[in-house]
Amino acid sequence: MDITVEGITKKYGHQKAVDGISFHVKTGEVLGFLGPNGAGKTTTMKIITCMMAPNKGGVRVGDHSIADEPMEVKSQIGYLPENNPLYLDMPVIDYLAYTAALQGVAKHRIKSRIGEMIRTCGLTAEKHKRIGELSKGYRQRVGLAQAIIHDPRVLILDEPTSGLDPNQIMEIRRLIKELGKEKTVILSTHILPEVEATCDRILIINKGKIVADGTPETLRKQATGRELLRIRIEDGDRDRVFSTLQELESVALVDPMPGMQNYFEVQSHPEHSSRRAIFEACVRHHWVLTEMTPMETKLEDLFRDLTVK
Amino acid sequence: MNKIWIIAKKELGSFFDSLTAYIMLVAFLGFSGFFTWLYGADIFLRNQADLQVFFNIAYWTLFFFIPAITMRMLAEENKTGTMELLLTKPITEWQVVFGKFTACLLLILIALLLTLPYYLTVWKLGPVDHGATLTGYLGLLLMSATYISIGLFTSSVTSNQIVAFLMALLIGLFFHIIFDVLAHNFTGGMGTFFAYLGVSSHYESISRGVIDSKDLVYFFSVIFLALVSSEIVLSKRNLAD
Structure with a gap:
C-alpha cells in the first residue's frame, strides 16, 4: 500500500514544525526518517496516522485520504508512537486482545493472532505478566506486537529501538526487515547505523523540510x-x-x-x-x-x- | 456499538483489577447503609415502609463518589499518552467517550443493585410502594449519569486527575445545590430558570414516582451536552483550524 504525502504543513503557534513536506513511499519499502530532535519527524508521523490534522496539504494511504476516510486509513496502519505508551496495569495477553478487538480483528481469529504475536515478538515467558512489570525492552516488544496484531499493510514506527540494549536492537531490526518485505514501513530514528541497517531509503529532514532523499548508497556517494x-x-x-x-x-x-x-x-x-x-x-x-x-x-x-x- | 462495548468492558475490567471498584462499592454501601439503618433520622423512625431515607443519602454519596470514578477515565490516557494509541485505532472519539461513560454507569448500576437487600428488608417490614421505589432508583441512575458525563468532560480537558476531580465537584456543586440556592434568591422568571437548572427538583419529582417528560428531557440534555463537549475536546487535536 503506497503512502503519498503532499505538501503537509503543521504549525504550533507561529512555529512551523513541518513545512511543506512531500514524499512517496512504495509498497515493500522501508523508509527511514532521519533528523535531529525537533525536526518534525514525530509530527509528520502523527499526521499520517490521523492523530493530528495538517494545516495545509494532505496524505493518501492507498486510495484513502486522511481527511475524508480516517477510519479506513487507521485500520490499514499499525502505529508505535514515540515513548511507547501502554496500559501498565494490564496483563500482556489482555492488552493484545483489547487492541485486536479495537482494530476489528474477527473474534475467532483474535486468539490465534495473539499467539502468533507472542511468538514473533518473543513474549512467551512474559505473556501473563502485567505490562508495568516488564523491562523496557519487553515493553517495546509489546508495543510492536500491538502495532502489527491486525496485520496492517502500513507500519509507522516512531523510534522503535530507543532505550534498548544492543542485542534487543539487533532483534527488533531483524523483525522490522522481515516485516518490511511485504509491508510499507516508515520508521524514525536519530541513530544513523540503524537506518543503514534497516532502511531501503532515507529521508533526512531538518527544521520541517526535507534536505536529503535517497538510498543509503546514493547519499553516501553524494x-x-x-x-x-x-x-x-x-x-x-x-x-x-x-x-x-x-x-x-x-x-x-x-x-x-x-x-x-x-x-x-x-x-x-x-x-x-x-x-x-x-x-x-x-x-x-x-x-x-x-x-x-x-x-x-x-x-x-x-x-x-x-x-x- | 461493538467498539463501545469493547471499551466499556475493558474499563469495567480495570475498575475491578485496580481495587477502585471494590473500594468504591464498600464505601458506598458502608456510608449509605450506616445512615440509612443506624444513624440519625433512619429508616425506622419514618413509620413508613419506603426507601426515601436511602435515596436522600445516596443522592449525596453518589455526588462525591462519581468524580472519583470518572477523574481517571480520560485524564490518565492524556497523561500516559495511551490516548494517542486509542485515537489512532479505527474508532471515533464518540465511541471512546461513550464507552467510558457506559463503564462508569455500569459500575454505579452494580452499586445500586447491591442495595437490593435494603429493598427486600423494607418489603418484609411493611407494604412498600414498588413503583415509587423503582422510580427512586431510576432517579439515582439518571442523576449518576449526569454527574458521570460532567466528570468525563472535566477529565477530558486535563491530564491531571486531581484537577479533573475538583473541577467535576465544582461543576457538580452548581447543579447539586448552587442553582437551587440561586433559585431561592430570585423571584419570577429567573427563579424558575435556576430551579429548572438544578438537579434536585427533577430528581425529587422522579423519586416521588412522577416521571415527567420535562425531567427526562432535562437529564438527557445535560448528559448529551457534557458528552458531546468531551468528544469535541478529544477531536480538537484533529482540526486543521
Whole structure:
C-alpha cells in the first residue's frame, strides 16, 4: 500500500514544525526518517496516522485520504508512537486482545493472532505478566506486537529501538526487515547505523523540510564527492610536513589528527586525488610514508552537513 | 456499538483489577447503609415502609463518589499518552467517550443493585410502594449519569486527575445545590430558570414516582451536552483550524 504525502504543513503557534513536506513511499519499502530532535519527524508521523490534522496539504494511504476516510486509513496502519505508551496495569495477553478487538480483528481469529504475536515478538515467558512489570525492552516488544496484531499493510514506527540494549536492537531490526518485505514501513530514528541497517531509503529532514532523499548508497556517494585520506608521515618535522602538504595543488585541507603523532587528515579538492602528489612530496623530502588510508565519508558527516546550519 | 462495548468492558475490567471498584462499592454501601439503618433520622423512625431515607443519602454519596470514578477515565490516557494509541485505532472519539461513560454507569448500576437487600428488608417490614421505589432508583441512575458525563468532560480537558476531580465537584456543586440556592434568591422568571437548572427538583419529582417528560428531557440534555463537549475536546487535536 503506497503512502503519498503532499505538501503537509503543521504549525504550533507561529512555529512551523513541518513545512511543506512531500514524499512517496512504495509498497515493500522501508523508509527511514532521519533528523535531529525537533525536526518534525514525530509530527509528520502523527499526521499520517490521523492523530493530528495538517494545516495545509494532505496524505493518501492507498486510495484513502486522511481527511475524508480516517477510519479506513487507521485500520490499514499499525502505529508505535514515540515513548511507547501502554496500559501498565494490564496483563500482556489482555492488552493484545483489547487492541485486536479495537482494530476489528474477527473474534475467532483474535486468539490465534495473539499467539502468533507472542511468538514473533518473543513474549512467551512474559505473556501473563502485567505490562508495568516488564523491562523496557519487553515493553517495546509489546508495543510492536500491538502495532502489527491486525496485520496492517502500513507500519509507522516512531523510534522503535530507543532505550534498548544492543542485542534487543539487533532483534527488533531483524523483525522490522522481515516485516518490511511485504509491508510499507516508515520508521524514525536519530541513530544513523540503524537506518543503514534497516532502511531501503532515507529521508533526512531538518527544521520541517526535507534536505536529503535517497538510498543509503546514493547519499553516501553524494557525500563522498571529495577524497579523504588518513596518512602517517615519519621522520619529518610536523610543521614542515603540514605546510608542504597544504601547498600541494590538489589538496584542499590538511588537518593534523589530534592526539596521534605524525597522523594527518587530508581532504582533496572535488574530483581530484592527491595520493600521487603526497607520495612524491614524501620522496622529495625523504620522509617515510607509513600509512595512507582512504576514508569513507560516513552518513554521520552528511547528516551533520545537512542539519547543522 | 461493538467498539463501545469493547471499551466499556475493558474499563469495567480495570475498575475491578485496580481495587477502585471494590473500594468504591464498600464505601458506598458502608456510608449509605450506616445512615440509612443506624444513624440519625433512619429508616425506622419514618413509620413508613419506603426507601426515601436511602435515596436522600445516596443522592449525596453518589455526588462525591462519581468524580472519583470518572477523574481517571480520560485524564490518565492524556497523561500516559495511551490516548494517542486509542485515537489512532479505527474508532471515533464518540465511541471512546461513550464507552467510558457506559463503564462508569455500569459500575454505579452494580452499586445500586447491591442495595437490593435494603429493598427486600423494607418489603418484609411493611407494604412498600414498588413503583415509587423503582422510580427512586431510576432517579439515582439518571442523576449518576449526569454527574458521570460532567466528570468525563472535566477529565477530558486535563491530564491531571486531581484537577479533573475538583473541577467535576465544582461543576457538580452548581447543579447539586448552587442553582437551587440561586433559585431561592430570585423571584419570577429567573427563579424558575435556576430551579429548572438544578438537579434536585427533577430528581425529587422522579423519586416521588412522577416521571415527567420535562425531567427526562432535562437529564438527557445535560448528559448529551457534557458528552458531546468531551468528544469535541478529544477531536480538537484533529482540526486543521
